Amino acid sequence: MHNPPRGLSLSDPRVRAWLFQILTIIFVVGLGWYLFHNTQTNLQHRGITSGFDFLERSAGFGIAQHLIPYTESDSYARVFVIGLLNTLLVTFIGIVLATLLGFIIGVARLSPNWMINKLATVYVETFRNIPPLLQILFWYFAVFLTLPGPRGSININDTFFISNRGLNMPGASAAEGFWPFAVAVLLAIAAVVFMVRWANRRFEATGEPFHKFWAALGLLLVIPGLSVLLFGNPLSWELPELKGFNFAGGWVLIPELLALTLALTIYTAAFIAEIVRSGIRSVSHGQTEAARSLGLREGPTLRKVIIPQAMRVIIPPLTSQYLNLAKNSSLAAGIGYPEMVSLFAGTVLNQTGQAIEVIAITMSVYLAISISISLLMNWYNKRIALIER
Amino acid sequence: MSTHVFKPDMPPPVKTVGVVAWLRANLFSSWLNTLLTLFALYLVWLIVPPLLQWSIFDANWVGTTRADCTKEGACWVFIQQRFGQFMYGYYPTELRWRVDLTVWLAVIGAAPLFISRFPRKAVYGLCFLVAYPIIAYTLLHGGHFGMTTVPTSQWGGLMLTLVIATVGIVGALPLGILLALGRRSKMPAVKVVCVTFIEFWRGVPLITVLFMSSVMLPLFLPEGMSFDKLLRAMIGVILFQSAYIAEVVRGGLQAIPKGQYEAAAAMGLGYWRAMGLVILPQALKLVIPGIVNTFIALFKDTSLVIIIGLFDLLNSVKQAAADPKWLGMATEGYVFAALVFWIFCFGMSRYSMHLERKLDTGHKR
Numbered sequence: 001m002h003n004p005p006r007g008l009s010l011s012d013p014r015v016r017a018w019l020f021q022i023l024t025i026i027f028v029v030g031l032g033w034y035l036f037h038n039t040q041t042n043l044q045h046r047g048i049t050s051g052f053d054f055l056e057r058s059a060g061f062g063i064a065q066h067l068i069p070y071t072e073s074d075s076y077a078r079v080f081v082i083g084l085l086n087t088l089l090v091t092f093i094g095i096v097l098a099t100l101l102g103f104i105i106g107v108a109r110l111s112p113n114w115m116i117n118k119l120a121t122v123y124v125e126t127f128r129n130i131p132p133l134l135q136i137l138f139w140y141f142a143v144f145l146t147l148p149g150p151r152g153s154i155n156i157n158d159t160f161f162i163s164n165r166g167l168n169m170p171g172a173s174a175a176e177g178f179w180p181f182a183v184a185v186l187l188a189i190a191a192v193v194f195m196v197r198w199a200n201r202r203f204e205a206t207g208e209p210f211h212k213f214w215a216a217l218g219l220l221l222v223i224p225g226l227s228v229l230l231f232g233n234p235l236s237w238e239l240p241e242l243k244g245f246n247f248a249g250g251w252v253l254i255p256e257l258l259a260l261t262l263a264l265t266i267y268t269a270a271f272i273a274e275i276v277r278s279g280i281r282s283v284s285h286g287q288t289e290a291a292r293s294l295g296l297r298e299g300p301t302l303r304k305v306i307i308p309q310a311m312r313v314i315i316p317p318l319t320s321q322y323l324n325l326a327k328n329s330s331l332a333a334g335i336g337y338p339e340m341v342s343l344f345a346g347t348v349l350n351q352t353g354q355a356i357e358v359i360a361i362t363m364s365v366y367l368a369i370s371i372s373i374s375l376l377m378n379w380y381n382k383r384i385a386l387i388e389r
Numbered sequence: 390m391s392t393h394v395f396k397p398d399m400p401p402p403v404k405t406v407g408v409v410a411w412l413r414a415n416l417f418s419s420w421l422n423t424l425l426t427l428f429a430l431y432l433v434w435l436i437v438p439p440l441l442q443w444s445i446f447d448a449n450w451v452g453t454t455r456a457d458c459t460k461e462g463a464c465w466v467f468i469q470q471r472f473g474q475f476m477y478g479y480y481p482t483e484l485r486w487r488v489d490l491t492v493w494l495a496v497i498g499a500a501p502l503f504i505s506r507f508p509r510k511a512v513y514g515l516c517f518l519v520a521y522p523i524i525a526y527t528l529l530h531g532g533h534f535g536m537t538t539v540p541t542s543q544w545g546g547l548m549l550t551l552v553i554a555t556v557g558i559v560g561a562l563p564l565g566i567l568l569a570l571g572r573r574s575k576m577p578a579v580k581v582v583c584v585t586f587i588e589f590w591r592g593v594p595l596i597t598v599l600f601m602s603s604v605m606l607p608l609f610l611p612e613g614m615s616f617d618k619l620l621r622a623m624i625g626v627i628l629f630q631s632a633y634i635a636e637v638v639r640g641g642l643q644a645i646p647k648g649q650y651e652a653a654a655a656m657g658l659g660y661w662r663a664m665g666l667v668i669l670p671q672a673l674k675l676v677i678p679g680i681v682n683t684f685i686a687l688f689k690d691t692s693l694v695i696i697i698g699l700f701d702l703l704n705s706v707k708q709a710a711a712d713p714k715w716l717g718m719a720t721e722g723y724v725f726a727a728l729v730f731w732i733f734c735f736g737m738s739r740y741s742m743h744l745e746r747k748l749d750t751g752h753k754r
Contacts, residue, residue, distance in 0.1 A: 137723060146719070
C-alpha cells in the first residue's frame with residue numbers, strides 16, 4: 001500500500017491533528033499572555049512592585065511555634081522556612097500516627113471477633129464522613145480550648161500537664177553522654193545491618209534459620225546501654241513547672257498542633273483502615289492454605305506470604321492518602337497553627353500584598369511535597385512489585 | 390413382626406446452636422478473643438453511656454435562651470434557636486420559601502432519574518441538567534418576575550454548602566471528561582497541556598486554590614471587571630475538582646477494551662462520534678461510583694470556603710458559637726454540623742455502593 005500524494009486537506013487526520021494542536025498551543029499561550037498582561041496592568045495601577053525582594057524585609061510579628069530560633073526582626077524568608085518546617089512536622093507526625101492507627105483499625109475490621117469488628121466499622125464510617133476541617137475545629141474549639149487553664153491543668157504524674165495552653169512535657173537537652181550515645185546507636189544499627197545480611201546469607205546457603213529479631217533487639221539494647229553505663233546519661237530532662245499563670249521549662253505542644261495532628265490522624269486513619277482491609281482481603285485464601293500446607297506456622301504465614309502480597313495492593317492508594325494528609329495539613333489555617341498556608345499565604349500575604357509571589361511560592365511548596373512523597377512511594381512500590389518470570 | 394422404631398434425633402448440643410454458639414464463635418473463641426471482647430466492651434462502656442447521658446438524658450430540649458439550659462448535658466436549645474441561620478445563612482426570613490421551593494424542585498425533578506423504568510432517562514436527565522440550574526438561580530437570586538434580589542453575600546448555611554457542591558460537580562464533570570480525553574489523546578501538545586493541568590491541580594491543596602481565586606483572580610481580570618466572592622470560589626472549586634474527575638474518568642476509559650475503539654473506527658465513526666456514542670457511555674457508566682465518591686469528597690471540601698469568609702454551614706456554626714449570648718456552645722454546634730455532614734456523606738456513600746452492585750452487570754466470567 002502506498003499513500004497517494006495529496007495536498008493539505010482537512011479530511012486528512014494527520015493534518016487535522018496538527019491543526020488542532022497548533023490551535024491548542026495558540027489558545028494556551030494566548031490565555032497565558034492575556035492573564036499576564038492584565039496582571040501587569042493591574043499591578044501597575046495598584047502600585048505593587050513584583051519580585052521577591054520582600055523576602056529580605058523584616059517580618060515584625062511573633063510566631064507561636066518555631067522549630068528554629070526566630071525573633072520579630074527576622075526576615076520573611078525565615079518566616080517561610082518556619083512555616084515550611086511546621087507543615088513538614090504536622091505531615092510527618094500525622095503520617096506516622098495515621099499509619100499505625102489505620103493498620104490497627106484495618107486489621108480489626110477483619111477480626112473474627114464480632115465486637116472488635118463492629119467497633120472498627122463504626123469508627124471508619126463515623127470519621128471518614130465528617131469533613132476534616134470540622135474535626136479540626138471541633139478538637140480545637142470544643143475540646144482543647146475548653147480545658148482548664150494551667151493552674152487547673154490535668155496533671156499526669158507531675159511530668160505531663162494538659163491545659164488550654166497545650167501539652168507541657170519534660171524537655172530534653174544534651175548531657176555529657178550525648179555524643180558517645182549517638183555513636184553507640186549508629187554502631188548498633190550498623191551491627192544489626194551486618195547481622196541481618198549474614199543471617200540471610202546463611203539462611204540462603206544452609207536453610208538454617210536465625211533469630212534475627214531477638215538478636216537485633218539485643219544489639220540495639222546492649223551497645224547504647226553500655227555507652228550509658230560508661231559515659232553517663234545522654235540527655236538531661238527538665239520538668240515543666242507552674243510559675244505564675246503558665247508553665248516554665250520543659251517542652252510544650254501548642255493546642256493548635258495537638259488539635260491538628262489529632263484530627264488529621266483520626267480522619268486519615270479511617271481511610272487507611274479501608275485500604276488495609278481491602279489489601280489483605282485481596283490476597284486469596286488459597287495463599288494461606290498453600291502456606292499452611294508447606295508447614296509454615298501462623299506468624300510466618302502472615303509475615304512471609306500474606307503481608308508482602310497485600311502490600312502491593314496497599315501501597316498505591318496509601319501513597320495518595322499520605323498526599324492527602326500533606327495537603328490537608330493546610331487546613332491549619334482554620335485554627336491559626338503557624339504553617340505554610342496560615343503563616344505565609346495568610347499573614348505574610350496580608351502584610352506585604354505580594355499576592356502572586358506568595359501564592360506561587362506556597363503552591364510550589366505543596367507541589368514539591370506531593371512530588372517527593374509520590375517519588376518515594378513509587379520507588380518503594382517498584383522495589384516490592386511482583387517480578388514475574 | 391414389629392418394625393423398628395427409630396428414636397427421635399437428639400437435639401444438637403447446646404454449645405453448637407443459638408445464642409451460646411454464636412457467642413462462642415464470635416466473641417469467645419480463644420483466650421485472645423475473649424480478652425479483645427472484654428477490651429471492646431470496656432471501650433463501649435467508656436464511650437457510650439456518657440455520650441447518651443450528655444446528648445439525650447441530661448440534654449436541654451426546650452427554651453429560648455441560654456439561661457434555659459440548666460441541666461448538665463447538651464444545650465440543644467442553641468441549635469433550635471439558630472436553626473434558620475444554619476440552614477439559610479443570612480437569607481431574608483420572609484424569602485426563605487424560595488430556597489425551600491428550589492430544594493423541592495430538585496427532589497421532584499431528580500426523582501425520575503432514580504426510577505429504573507423511566508423512559509428516555511438520558512434525554513430527561515440532560516434537559517433537567519440544563520433547565521434546573523437556570524430555574525434555581527432565578528429563584529435563589531431573584532431580580533426577575535418581581536422577585537426581590539437576594540445578593541449572594543446573604544446566602545449561607547447548608548444552602549450555600551449545597552449550592553457550591555452542586556455547581557462544583559456539574560461544572561467539573563464536562564471539563565473533567567474533556568481533560569480525561571485529552572490526557573489519553575495521541576496528540577502530544579494536547580496531552581502535555583492536559584497532564585500539566587491535571588497534575589498541577591491535584592498537587593495543591595484546595596485551600597491554596599481558594600486563596601488564589603480570592604486574591605489572584607481579581608488581578609488576572611481586565612480592569613473594572615469583578616466577580617463576586619461566591620463566583621470566584623466556585624471557579625476555584627470547579628477547576629480543582631475537574632482534575633479529580635478527569636482521573637476518575639480516565640480510569641473508566643482505560644477499562645474499555647481496545648476492541649470497542651477498533652469497532653467504532655471500523656464502523657467509520659470519527660473521533661468525537663466514536664467517543665460520544667461508543668466509548669463514553671460505557672466508560673461513564675463504569676465510573677459513576679467513582680464520581681459519587683468524588684462528589685462526597687467535594688461536599689466535605691466545601692467547608693473550606695470558611696477560609697475566604699463565605700458563610701457555609703460550618704462557618705455559620707462557628708459564627709453562632711462565637712456569639713456572646715451563646716458562649717460555650719461550640720460543642721453542640723460542631724456536633725450538629727458534623728451530624729448534618731455525616732448524614733449527607735454516609736447516605737451518598739451507601740448510594741454509591743448500591744450503584745456499584747447494580748451497575749455490575751456481569752462482564753465477569
